[in-house]
Amino acid sequence: MFNLCLLLQMNWNPLNLTVLICSLPIIFLCLFKILAHKNSKVSLYMYWLILLSNLVIVQVILIDIGITKAYPLLLLFYMPYQFLCPVLFTAFAYAYIERTEVFKKYRGYFLIPFIIFFALYAFLKVNVVLEYSLLSMKTAAKIGAEWDENSAVVLSLLAALWNYNLIKNYEKSIGSLPYQVVVKKTKWLKKMYLSMVFLSILWVLVILGIKAIDSWSGHAPYYPLWLLFIGFYYCFYFLGVTHLKEVDNRKLIQKNKLKFMNENFQISALRNIFSSNELLSIHESQHHVTEILSYFATSLFDKKNQDGVIWDITKNCIAQLGLEDCVIYIWNDTKNVLQQKAAYGSKDNGDKKVLSPIEIPLGKGIVGIVAQTRKWELVNNLENDRRYIIDDDKRNSELTVPIVFEDQLIGVLDSENSNKDFFNEKHVLLFQLIAKLTATKLAQLNKQSLFELTDDNAYYKELLKWFEKEKPYLNPYLNLLIVSEYLNISGGYLSQIINKISGSNFSDFINVYRLNEAKEMLTGPSFSNYTILAIGLEAGFNSKSAFYTAFKKYTGITPSEYRNMHLVLS
Known part of the structure; x- marks a missing residue:
């Protein structure tokens, strides 16, 4: 049992008390929410993130107060939650944009630091029980303070970079269309992300300050930082609960829209290619986008090999979009080059053969750079663009979009035009959607997962x-x-x-x-x-x-x- 007199003699300074009093309510609030069993995955990740982040602070405060010195067995319950927090924030971000399957693919890598430090904590706990017979108290404290904290900061910053990349990729996942629909969703996520990055940078500055300034010692420099973190988590909690309710209400409206869309026969051909959210985004754009994509998807249905797919795509780009030419380059992993494999326009030699096909190394020309960066490029005036590689004839504008499936480069969809400023936002949007359709169809062929026709077509x-x-x-x-x-x-x-x-x-x-x-x-x-x-x-x-x-x-x-x-x- 705890000795009341011993507890009163501990280091109960005002800052310790303030941090402890501020953090305990949000801990119990999140715990109550988690036990309520009425949460979406997004909400659960948010509650666990806030709960464990505050438990990290409480653990340090209890050490500072001196409870763990008086009762060393309490250290048995200490966990390296700081290594789970960046993982939970990443899981929250993926769940929020409904890409949990991608997070599952990488979560093992994120959990490695936690597993390593869980083992280290276990060793240090055994060391305490054995009265520091394995490591001296000073060495154990240094490991716990230096290695632990520095590694946690590094993981937090790496996770921050990862999440930044996640948000940007999500915004560009289906072309310019997300800026009509998707940015409404990522705007809030960006605010949370930037706040977390700001606090992580402050954390780094406090560490550097302790090392550089002699007068900074102990936990004193951390108190303002902890209070800022706790304040952020309160904001995160209350704003998050409100925002996620709005998202849920919006989803109910979207379900009704999706129900209406399911009755739209033109959407049916796209269901095997695009997610429900992407379909909703496409449907909310101009109607002709749905019609054109529907035509492309149905035209690809009976294609049984790569050549059939890419030649059909280039032919339909010319016919449906009114282009002068269209070329698909396929990435050759063995040669490390992009090879012209299908073309309509002046490069079409007839009988599905490309006239004088060229090869472009990764990073060379506009096509090679797009393949390297995985980002589309629209060049309205090729006259002064030194990257431009002249193929069969010199032209004045070019639109190039990467064909990517699950982060793997498949090829590039490219079109040139003799007129300057020919391509517009509509072309960019359609090219990106067509590129995704092409990538998905080729992936289905590789997996031999073709769709059967049934009477509910x-x-x-x-x-x-x-x-x-x-x-x-x-x-x-x-x-x-x-x-x-x-x-x-x-x-x-x-x-x-x-x-x-x-x-x-x-x-x-x-x-x-x-x-x-x-x-x-x-x-x-x-x-x-x-x-x-x-x-x-x-x-x-x-x-x-x-x-x-x-x-x-x-x-x-x-x-x-x-x-x-x-x-x-x-």
Whole structure:
């Protein structure tokens, strides 16, 4: 049991008391929230971060007061929480932007310092129990103070750099679009991040001050720093709770929007490529972006290899975006060069061959620099740009975007134009989204995770709805191109949908609808005065022979026999 007299004799100076009194409420508040079991991952990471950060301060205060000298066994409960705090802040940042799967990939590296110092703390605790028989008290104190603190500062600053990179990558993850939607989210995260960086820098300055200024000794220089940290965590807690509630409310609104989007058949082709948040961002941009991306995604559906994918992308860039040329470079890891593998425009030699393909080393030219930095470049005037490498002809503007999947360089999507200032924000946005679509499709091919067509396909359902409501099959000139343009998908994808889901080709699929229409007319009293040919033409067939051939193929009898049979039955 604690001796009250002994406790009263300890170093209860006003600063110790102030720090302790300030930190204990936020500790209990976070503990209560964690035990409430009604938290999202983001909230949990935030509460644990605040809790453990304040426990670090409390542990040091208890040493300063002298409790651990009087009761050394208390040191058994001490933990190197300072090495968990940067990990928790990083986990919080990843969870906040909904990239927890990426954090899981790297968390083992972040936890290494904690594991090392957990083992060191265990050794020092054993040393205390054995009355410093393994290490002297002075050596143990130096390890605990110098190694511990300096390593924790280094880890905090490294985590700060990591989180800065995380935020910037997130903002650029889907082109210029995040600045319409994503920055609303990262603005708050940036404020928390900058505050943490500022406090970490102050921490470094206090350490340097202790080493440089003789009058600075003991814990005295740390008291203002600790109070600043505690103040930050109170702000973090209350602002965080309020902000995360707003985020949750916004998510409810987004769910309704996503529900509406799920009913939009054009979005369906993008669901396997982009996350829900990215889809929401795309949907909130101009409508033509969704339409163009939808066309690209459906056009890629039946492509089974890299060549098929990249040639299709370059062809559609020319056709859909009105470009003069489009080239895809693929990164050759063995040669350490970017190789021209697909091109439309003057570099197209026909039969899916690039005319005089060139190779560009990493860091050379605009293409090589974009591949090296993984950041897109838009050059409105190439005239004075020394980096520009002339290929088949000199042009005046260039847009280059990296193709990257899970931080791995796949290649570069590049387009040049003879006009200065040709490319705009729309091109940048679409190129980045197309680059992501390309990277994801190529990754799916590598993993052999192709998507099957089922009868709940949104395009197929939209096709059936269109045929039932508006009866476009009554038009004798209806063809694959007209239908694919209505659905805004490629003809090849439309053929695949019909073949695999309905089990028939496009012509037979339409004829079934026309035949059903003709059957109703042949047996309906309103059409009793119509000739057989007139009924066939009304149903959408363009000739008597086409009508008779199709009718007999599906019913086994002629239209006349079908009409007479039903007249007898009636």
